[in-house]
Amino acid sequence: MSAPLSTQRPAARSFIEVDNVWQEYGDQVVLERLQLTVQEGEFCTLVGASGCGKSTFLRLLLGQERPSRGQILLDGAPIGGEPDASRGVVFQRYSVFPHLTVLDNVALGLELPKSPLLGRLFGHAKRGAREQAEAILRKVGLGASLDKFPAQLSGGMQQRLAIAQALIMKPRVLLLDEPFGALDPGIRKDMHALLLELWHETRLTVFMVTHDLAEGFTLGTRILVFDKPRHDPHAPGAFGARITYDIPLNEDRRATRAAVATLPAHLAGVLNSAHQGA
Numbered sequence: 389m390s391a392p393l394s395t396q397r398p399a400a401r402s403f404i405e406v407d408n409v410w411q412e413y414g415d416q417v418v419l420e421r422l423q424l425t426v427q428e429g430e431f432c433t434l435v436g437a438s439g440c441g442k443s444t445f446l447r448l449l450l451g452q453e454r455p456s457r458g459q460i461l462l463d464g465a466p467i468g469g470e471p472d473a474s475r476g477v478v479f480q481r482y483s484v485f486p487h488l489t490v491l492d493n494v495a496l497g498l499e500l501p502k503s504p505l506l507g508r509l510f511g512h513a514k515r516g517a518r519e520q521a522e523a524i525l526r527k528v529g530l531g532a533s534l535d536k537f538p539a540q541l542s543g544g545m546q547q548r549l550a551i552a553q554a555l556i557m558k559p560r561v562l563l564l565d566e567p568f569g570a571l572d573p574g575i576r577k578d579m580h581a582l583l584l585e586l587w588h589e590t591r592l593t594v595f596m597v598t599h600d601l602a603e604g605f606t607l608g609t610r611i612l613v614f615d616k617p618r619h620d621p622h623a624p625g626a627f628g629a630r631i632t633y634d635i636p637l638n639e640d641r642r643a644t645r646a647a648v649a650t651l652p653a654h655l656a657g658v659l660n661s662a663h664q665g666a
């Protein structure tokens with residue numbers, strides 16, 4: 389007998405579903421059997437050895453590449469073959485237009501899609517785009533640098549600009565590929581505080597690749613460890629990486645004792661020292 393109508397609910401759908409995803413380039417398997425569900429608003433940090441496919445996974449989430457096998461769903465629909473405004477991206481080195489000011493670089497994000505041929509808006513629409521760009525630049529701490537050119541900014545300021553460029557498009561997912569890798573430790577701390585503040589405010593879903601495990605444990609609500617569980621010394625490309633650990637962290641960025649108990653010693657050690665340093 390079916391349940392009465394009032395108690396029937398559709399099954400809760402995950403915001404992002406990664407279903408048996410593989411990525412292969414020629415005979416090199418980079419990622420294999422990735423299986424993951426992510427709810428809207430999670431902050432996932434991705435860690436793992438160099439070359440194990442973290443950036444490749446971000447490109448798949450961005451829609452820049454299609455998986456060789458399997459599929460990725462965003463709100464139930466397959467991620468298309470091209471990036472779109474629902475996903476914003478920030479790389480370690482971001483490409484800005486050097487001949488445009490900070491303000492114009494950010495406003496351009498709104499101008500290009502609306503005026504694809506000219507790339508410029510005029511009058512009221514232009515004012516609106518510039519006002520929005522200015523508001524976001526103030527939020528990321530670049531309010532005093534609106535008329536500067538990118539070459540006049542420090543590394544930390546350039547990453548603030550990159551974050552503003554991504555946020556102006558109001559993405560639902562923010563993809564960060566080692567965004568702070570080139571910054572000094574003090575500036576990195578400032579950027580962590582800024583990113584957490586923006587995330588608390590917007591509750592964006594974030595995927596961030598980092599080589600710094602402590603950074604991963606400090607920022608993420610969940611850490612995804614990528615690793616190759618299988619190796620063939622005679623055929624290094626035969627097997628790909630998988631998500632070998634998926635560690636949920638609570639609001640204070642603490643893992644449960646049960647989760648820590650499953651970790652190898654080097655990961656558990658970094659987790660403990662990240663908490664002591666917090």
Ligand SMILES: Nc1ncnc2c1ncn2[C@@H]1O[C@H](COP(=O)(O)OP(=O)(O)OP(=O)(O)O)[C@@H](O)[C@H]1O
Binds near residue numbers: 436439441445
């Ligand atoms: N378009 C491509 N064609 C061929 N091979 C590729 C392509 N993109 C990535 N690869 C290979 O896939 C593997 C994973 O690269 P990827 O950049 O995703 O790793 P990563 O974990 O992000 O590395 P790192 O931490 O050093 O940035 C590498 O061996 C790389 O050479």
